[in-house]
Amino acid sequence: MAVRTLLSTPFSTSAGDPPVVVIGAGPVGLAAAAHLSTRGLPFLVLEAGDSVGAAVAQWGHIRTFTPWRYIVDSAAEKLLAPTGWSVPTTRRSPTGAEVVTQYLTPLAGVLGDRVHTGARVVAVSREGLDRSRGVGRETRPFVVRIQHRDGAVEDVRARAVLDASGTWGQQNPLGSSGLPALGEQVARAAGRLTGPLPDVLGADRARFAGRTTLVVGMGHSAANTLVALAEIARENRDTRLVWAIRGTTARRLFGGGAADDLPDRGRLGSDLQGLVSSGAVELVRGFATRELRLGPDATTVDLVGDTAEGERTIAGVHNVVGATGFRPDLDILAELRLDLDIGLQAPRAIGPLVDPAVHSCGSVPPHGWRELAHDAEPGFFVVGMKSYGRAPTFLITTGNEQVRSVVAHLAGDHAAADEVQLVLPETGVCSSGNALTDVEVGSGVTSAGGSCDAPPRAAVETSSVSQSLERLAVGLATGVPDGRLGDELSASHPASQEE
Numbered sequence: 067m068a069v070r071t072l073l074s075t076p077f078s079t080s081a082g083d084p085p086v087v088v089i090g091a092g093p094v095g096l097a098a099a100a101h102l103s104t105r106g107l108p109f110l111v112l113e114a115g116d117s118v119g120a121a122v123a124q125w126g127h128i129r130t131f132t133p134w135r136y137i138v139d140s141a142a143e144k145l146l147a148p149t150g151w152s153v154p155t156t157r158r159s160p161t162g163a164e165v166v167t168q169y170l171t172p173l174a175g176v177l178g179d180r181v182h183t184g185a186r187v188v189a190v191s192r193e194g195l196d197r198s199r200g201v202g203r204e205t206r207p208f209v210v211r212i213q214h215r216d217g218a219v220e221d222v223r224a225r226a227v228l229d230a231s232g233t234w235g236q237q238n239p240l241g242s243s244g245l246p247a248l249g250e251q252v253a254r255a256a257g258r259l260t261g262p263l264p265d266v267l268g269a270d271r272a273r274f275a276g277r278t279t280l281v282v283g284m285g286h287s288a289a290n291t292l293v294a295l296a297e298i299a300r301e302n303r304d305t306r307l308v309w310a311i312r313g314t315t316a317r318r319l320f321g322g323g324a325a326d327d328l329p330d331r332g333r334l335g336s337d338l339q340g341l342v343s344s345g346a347v348e349l350v351r352g353f354a355t356r357e358l359r360l361g362p363d364a365t366t367v368d369l370v371g372d373t374a375e376g377e378r379t380i381a382g383v384h385n386v387v388g389a390t391g392f393r394p395d396l397d398i399l400a401e402l403r404l405d406l407d408i409g410l411q412a413p414r415a416i417g418p419l420v421d422p423a424v425h426s427c428g429s430v431p432p433h434g435w436r437e438l439a440h441d442a443e444p445g446f447f448v449v450g451m452k453s454y455g456r457a458p459t460f461l462i463t464t465g466n467e468q469v470r471s472v473v474a475h476l477a478g479d480h481a482a483a484d485e486v487q488l489v490l491p492e493t494g495v496c497s498s499g500n501a502l503t504d505v506e507v508g509s510g511v512t513s514a515g516g517s518c519d520a521p522p523r524a525a526v527e528t529s530s531v532s533q534s535l536e537r538l539a540v541g542l543a544t545g546v547p548d549g550r551l552g553d554e555l556s557a558s559h560p561a562s563q564e565e
């Protein structure tokens with residue numbers, strides 16, 4: 067293992083003021099860098115991929131449902147302005163690829179050589195202290211171990227660490243117990259199983275045309291893939307589409323239609339609902355994947371699962387698309403004393419705010435450095451997508467506000483750090499009484515009373531942090547109340563069935 071010191075003085079010999087290290091150059095990592103730059107704090111951004119926005123680029127063919135103004139960070143916008151850059155004014159929300167080329171790449175250009183690509187963080191610890199030693203941790207800098215693309219390894223010291231490494235690299239397995247289903251790795255090695263969001267209408271098209279594809283999962287990745295596959299199926303009638311979900315209703319994914327604050331997201335859910343209603347997509351509910359069995363010539367696979375009626379097999383599948391969500395990589399943080407929600411693996415204070423059991427929305431109470439902090443590890447913050455742990459509802463706009471608050475805290479600007487603001491459409495639809503009910507969704511009602519009838523108005527929800535973790539009224543809500551627990555209620559409503 068080669069060791070080298072490209073980035074800075076080796077931690078073991080340097081007594082200088084170490085930088086703040088940001089792990090990951092996705093939208094939130096680069097927003098953090100913009101705030102650090104604006105405040106004049108020394109920093110390094112370490113990105114595992116060969117270019118910035120490497121995770122977003124992997125789903126570059128997918129159109130986001132977030133308008134540009136909720137993607138672009140305020141400090142980033144100010145840094146970019148002198149280059150002649152301005153927030154794109156296109157009416158459609160951007161694709162992942164457009165986010166990378168039109169925003170993240172120019173932003174990295176302004177940030178310059180403090181952004182390092184091909185630099186994967188493989189571990190974070192405290193200088194001279196392993197996890198078992200608690201005394202004096204706050205006085206020691208962090209040690210961030212990097213593996214460069216050529217395999218060389220380097221340690222850098224850090225005054226603080228912001229882990230914005232996302233969760234894209236840690237896809238959940240198909241097995242309903244959280245473990246890989248039996249035979250899952252074998253099916254993947256045989257090419258029968260792909261991760262979420264294959265480029266169905268582009269590079270991967272030939273793989274799906276005229277074949278049977280089973281999509282497993284209940285999120286927007288599954289919806290995007292099914293809607294794209296349906297386009298192929300319209301041209302090639304031998305294309306068969308099956309969609310398996312663990313729950314008994316797809317209500318949350320079908321969403322609130324016109325009551326969704328993000329029209330593209332609402333449309334995606336409605337389109338999928340139409341495909342299920344027309345029979346273009348066969349929906350298998352209540353299916354808990356247990357085993358994948360390769361066919362004799364390995365060109366097909368059978369999925370064996372448990373249902374309320376007993377074992378069920380979905381046979382003769384050419385392609386399985388696993389879209390079962392993501393989880394944070396905590397292995398790189400194993401030497402730190404983190405305070406995490408025991409279920410979601412998000413920072414403990416964030417967990418209850420985003421728990422998918424109780425709400426389905428992109429809305430969240432304003433939160434900042436205090437909620438993201440780990441008391442036993444001052445100076446370390448998980449931000450961005452990873453800060454939601456296993457919860458799927460993260461939005462970039464929330465991450466931008468997280469890093470604004472965290473960086474203000476690091477700069478000693480306590481007033482700004484504690485004045486957490488979310489500037490979002492005003493809505494009342496999130497686990498609240500004026501949202502559409504399942505019965506209304508099922509019978510085609512598209513908007514609820516109250517604030518949902520009105521076009522979204524910009525609202526600033528401000529929190530002085532100490533007060534308001536109970537509030538759920540502001541955000542980019544889906545128009546569907548409640549989360550998984552709401553599914554159970556909805557399942558007992560015959561009128562709310564999907565078809």
Ligand SMILES: Cc1cc2nc3c(=O)[nH]c(=O)nc-3n(C[C@H](O)[C@H](O)[C@H](O)COP(=O)(O)OP(=O)(O)OC[C@H]3O[C@@H](n4cnc5c(N)ncnc54)[C@H](O)[C@@H]3O)c2cc1C
Pocket residue numbers: 089090091092093094095096112113114115118119120121122125128129130131132185186187188230231232233234235263287398449450451452460461462463465
């Ligand atoms: C298909 C899809 C559509 C989405 N649509 C929207 C949308 O419309 N609106 C919205 O707000 N959000 C959307 N999201 C969620 C979106 O992914 C996040 O909001 C956003 O990308 C999160 O940014 P991030 O910087 O936290 O993480 P990421 O974008 O995942 O960036 C993390 C970066 O860290 C790097 N990295 C990972 N591990 C390491 C390591 N060990 N060392 C160094 N670098 C590392 C990765 O390569 C990556 O570049 C969507 C997600 C998907 C999958």
